[in-house]
Amino acid sequence: MRAVPPLDLLLALLKTYSNFVGAMMARGLEVVGKLGLYMLGARALGVHESGNFFLCLTWVGLIATVSRAGFEKAVIRHLAAELAVGRGRDARKAFFMSAGFVTLGGTLATLATILLAYPLAKHAFGDAALAAPLTISAFAILPQALCIYMGHALVGFDRGATGQLVQNGLWPALTLAALLAGVHSLEGLLYALAGANLTAALLGLVLLLRERHRFQAEPAPGSTVEAMPALWRTAIPLSVVEVVQITLASLPVLLLAAFGLPAAVGAFSVANRISMLIWVVSTSIGVVAAPSFAASHRREEWDELRRLNRRVRLAVAVFGAPIVAAMLLAPEMLLHLIGPGFEIAAPALMVMGIGQLINCMLPCQDIVLSMTGYGSMLRWLNTAQFVVCCTICVLLIPPLGMMGAAIATAVFAAQGAIGTTLAVRHYLPKAF
Structure with a gap:
């Protein structure tokens, strides 16, 4: 057999991973934008006000996810699967139907947040002054829901890198630009957040x-290809998954805000977002591969599905391992880069890094399940995560504060990675 020249082998490897690299570049813009926003925003606002800012960010992300009701994930599968067999009209129907549901849900969520801002601020978070920031943050909910939906629809068209730019990369960069332009108040940054998400949605x-x-x-x-299930049948299980995922990511912050000081919320929020860089890596690579997962499954191309799954896992491990190493070996240095006072979250960052290490080694199997019609199984796995995480949060956050929140976050990450991997190996052994 003729040996392959090293240069040709390198070019072939780069071609294979070109979509992943493009997505990583788009998510790189997100990382730069978010880290810059967190670092400079925390310094401009101070530990107390930055805690309120992160709380509003968490609320917007949670409610925008609920408002989308899983239709953004469903549209990826339906667009990719229908276009793979030439059913353009069915793809168009899925696109417009899901867009209508997302718009309606985002509008209702915005109105509900405006109406409930004061009761939430006073009774849930114990700070009536938080009502005004929560009200302003409501104007970011519909734009963020649409921004993320447009990005997912682009992914369904196999425009993974562009979709990542629209849903993840653009709004942090634009909000950071507003901060650099002189917007240094909490209210101003929240208005900038809404405007940045609206701009990204329009671009999408x-x-x-x-x-x-x-x-x-x-x-x-x-x-004679078998028809796809109704769009809502795909969306409903995935909506439960999405809501549980964002709730689990938000719950430690929200409970810490209820039982702890704003300074602790600010420090933990920064550490938590650093640990979430592994999610950035795995999600960016997995979302790019999602339409190919759906198309290969639709055409029953099992060998291709297995090869793609293995490439995805390898890519996440390569890109994510250095980040995990930094979290475990130099947590204080990372937090000091954000600003003085945030180093108190170093032990929490190390604990969350252990959970993210497991997530880094067993990534993206939730995307495989959602793109191959196993959304119901994914829903049960997430329900189990929800029960475990809620139990840990209730038992550990009141007495341990930040460390209890970190333990809950680490368990949530590890349990999700292990559970979805076991499910794929059982239900889709040809895909693993």
């Missing part, structure tokens, strides 16, 4: 209009 809409010709695709003559 423009880019999607360029793909509308693909809705004209027709199936091959004599095609």
Whole structure:
């Protein structure tokens, strides 16, 4: 057998991972934007006000996720699977139906937050002054819901890097730009957040209009491919998954805000977001691969599905391992880069780093399940995560504070990675 020249092998490897690299570049913009926003925002606002800022960010992310009801994940599967067999009209129907549900949900969530801002601030978080920031943050909910939906729809069209830019990379960079331009108040940053998400959503809409010709695709003559399930049947289990995931990510912060001081909330929020860089890596790579997972499963190309899954796991391990090492070996240094006073969260960051290490080694199997029709199984796995995480939060956060929140976050990350991996090996052994 003729040996492959090293240069040709390198070029082939780069071609194989080009989509992953493009997605990582888009998420790199997100990392730079978010780290810059967290670092400079924390210094401009101080530990107390930055805690309120992170609390509002957490609330917007949680409620925007609830408002999307899983339709953003469902549209990836339906667009990719229908276009893979030439059913452009069915893809168009799925796109417009899911867009309508997301818009309606985001509008209702915005109104509910405005109406409930004062009761939440006074009774849930024990600070009536938080009502005004919560009210302002409500204006970011619908734009963020649409921004993330547009990004997922682009992914369904196999535009993974562009989709990542729209849903994740652009709004942090624009909010950071507002901060650098002189917006240094909590209220101003929240308005900038809403404007940045709206800009990203509009850009996503423009880019999607360029793909509308693909809705004209027709199936091959004599095609007898089985019809996809109704869109809502895909969305409902995934909506439970998405809500549970964002709730579990938000619950430690929210309970810490209820039982701890704003300074502890600010420090833990920064450490938590540093640990979430592993989610950034795994999600960016997994989302790029999601339409290929759906298309390969739709065409029953098991060898290709298994090869893609292995490449995804390897890519996450390569990109994520250095980040985990930094969290475990130099947590104080990382937190000191954010600003003075945040080093108190170093032990918590190390604990969360252990959970993210497991997540880094067993990544993206939740995406495999959601793209191959096993959303119901994923829902049960997430329900188990929810029960375990809530139990740990209730038992550990009141007495241990920040460390209790860190333990809950680490267990949540590890349990999700292990559970989804075991499920894929059992239900889709050909895909692992």
